[in-house]
Amino acid sequence: MNLVIWDIESSSANTSWGSIIEVGGILVSPDFKELDRFNFRSRLPEGEIPQAMALIVNKTSVDLLTKGNMSHYEMLGQLEAIFKKWSPAIFLGWSNIGFDDEMIRNEFFRGVRYPYITNSTPNKRHDGLNIARGAHAVDESVIKTEINEKGNAVMKLESLARMNGFESGGAHSALFDAELTAKVLSLIKKNQPHTWDTFLRTANRVDTEIIIKKEKIFTLAEYHFGKNYKYVVAPLHPKYCIHPIYLWGQAFDLKIDPTPLLNMSISELKVAMKKLKFLKTIRSNKAPIILDYNYGMQVEPYNNLDPNLIKKRAEMVNQNENFSQNILIALREVAEEKKQLDSQEDILAEESIYKRFTPQKDTALFPKWHSASWKDKLLMLDKFEDDRIVSFGKKIIFQESPETLPVDMFKTIQREIAGRILSDKKEKWWTCKEFYFECDNLREKYTNEKDEEKLKFLDEINNFVEGIQKKYELV
Numbered sequence: 001m002n003l004v005i006w007d008i009e010s011s012s013a014n015t016s017w018g019s020i021i022e023v024g025g026i027l028v029s030p031d032f033k034e035l036d037r038f039n040f041r042s043r044l045p046e047g048e049i050p051q052a053m054a055l056i057v058n059k060t061s062v063d064l065l066t067k068g069n070m071s072h073y074e075m076l077g078q079l080e081a082i083f084k085k086w087s088p089a090i091f092l093g094w095s096n097i098g099f100d101d102e103m104i105r106n107e108f109f110r111g112v113r114y115p116y117i118t119n120s121t122p123n124k125r126h127d128g129l130n131i132a133r134g135a136h137a138v139d140e141s142v143i144k145t146e147i148n149e150k151g152n153a154v155m156k157l158e159s160l161a162r163m164n165g166f167e168s169g170g171a172h173s174a175l176f177d178a179e180l181t182a183k184v185l186s187l188i189k190k191n192q193p194h195t196w197d198t199f200l201r202t203a204n205r206v207d208t209e210i211i212i213k214k215e216k217i218f219t220l221a222e223y224h225f226g227k228n229y230k231y232v233v234a235p236l237h238p239k240y241c242i243h244p245i246y247l248w249g250q251a252f253d254l255k256i257d258p259t260p261l262l263n264m265s266i267s268e269l270k271v272a273m274k275k276l277k278f279l280k281t282i283r284s285n286k287a288p289i290i291l292d293y294n295y296g297m298q299v300e301p302y303n304n305l306d307p308n309l310i311k312k313r314a315e316m317v318n319q320n321e322n323f324s325q326n327i328l329i330a331l332r333e334v335a336e337e338k339k340q341l342d343s344q345e346d347i348l349a350e351e352s353i354y355k356r357f358t359p360q361k362d363t364a365l366f367p368k369w370h371s372a373s374w375k376d377k378l379l380m381l382d383k384f385e386d387d388r389i390v391s392f393g394k395k396i397i398f399q400e401s402p403e404t405l406p407v408d409m410f411k412t413i414q415r416e417i418a419g420r421i422l423s424d425k426k427e428k429w430w431t432c433k434e435f436y437f438e439c440d441n442l443r444e445k446y447t448n449e450k451d452e453e454k455l456k457f458l459d460e461i462n463n464f465v466e467g468i469q470k471k472y473e474l475v
Helices: 052-057 062-066 072-086 100-110 128-138 156-164 176-193 193-199 205-215 266-276 309-318 320-339 360-371 373-381 389-398 407-421 432-448 451-474
Strands: 002-010 018-028 034-043 090-091 219-225 228-235 249-253 279-282 288-289
Touching: 002 072, 002 100, 002 176, 002 451, 018 072, 018 100, 018 176, 034 072, 034 176, 052 432, 052 451, 062 360, 062 451, 072 100, 072 389, 100 451, 128 156, 128 176, 128 193, 128 228, 128 249, 128 288, 156 176, 193 288, 205 249, 228 309, 249 309, 249 320, 266 320, 360 373, 373 389, 407 451, 432 451
Parallel strands: 002 090
Antiparallel strands: 002 018, 018 034, 219 228, 219 288, 228 249, 249 279
């Protein structure tokens, strides 16, 4: 499959409340020959307060936020179109699964578009950072790295690019970061070709679950606190190896003897899981790194154990259906107990993407809704069953064609925005008050550093937010 290597820059680090303001991508063949590219920028959506630090990092001026050729809605439409055009492909970036993918899912959800475009069949997704960490776990010489004060390899994109001879001065612009990701991944494939296809085997949940259910023993490579770790594990029995709630794979760490655990009760297993930490979770939908078991057998403590003993333990776990079933029962009970302790705070529509799925009937209407006139878009909102989609649709019309809305609806949305951004409370989204607090702290920092350029930038963005505040105070 072709690879789509992409990156975003956003107005906030909060994926539920921030917005993509720049997105860039490169389509490459499996051997990294470039086939196409794009870069889009948009204006900031009406009524949103940005985070100052986010704009400093991605070098977004007030002019870029307010005078771009495309509205935010228009940019999302073009992004959706090009991702569809480039499909089928494996979509990946740098640390995209933890941030970029979450941002685009939430943006498409709030934008009345299908959220899972990068990983729904026929597409797959992976993560360049996972691949780099996995390759480094196999052979630390695969790429040159900086070493931090703790003695750990630095896996930041800009650092890896610079250390391996790639110009990195334009880092933190979307297309440039996509280019750097492509260069670093191409180098990894060149220097370690025998692992490349192994890494890509886990580019979707179904493929990963097949590995978990079929293979009897393998190495799970994980990254914690700046270090690579390799675990030799055996998946639970094929019928009972997927978490009953979270749908993630479950495997047994073979440095631990399973014998005393096999006949434990459910309650005893719950205690043992917490105390012995014998269970490894394989996040099947987050591109885990699964390698041949021999890689793990080269490191402690596995290299001090008899390989035949390791294989015998794996058989005990793989073949014991009752033990595996009891593990899943224990996991379900732990998950249900945790759910009861979770915050009972109301979940707002913008942060509810994983709380309930939009009906398929509504999703099927999305293309027709986007192709309709603004007047017809308003009328079509009555056809959606999901009240969240109706709310998002009204806000899109408010931002793109406010004259289309009835006066009372327009004023209701205005008051809702005003209530949010002018709030004096500590909110989930960025408020004017929170922005000014952030700005003051940054101003003190850059005054001490005598960074006149950033101080000037803060003054400009501060004036911009003051303008938004004054506008909505009149509401």
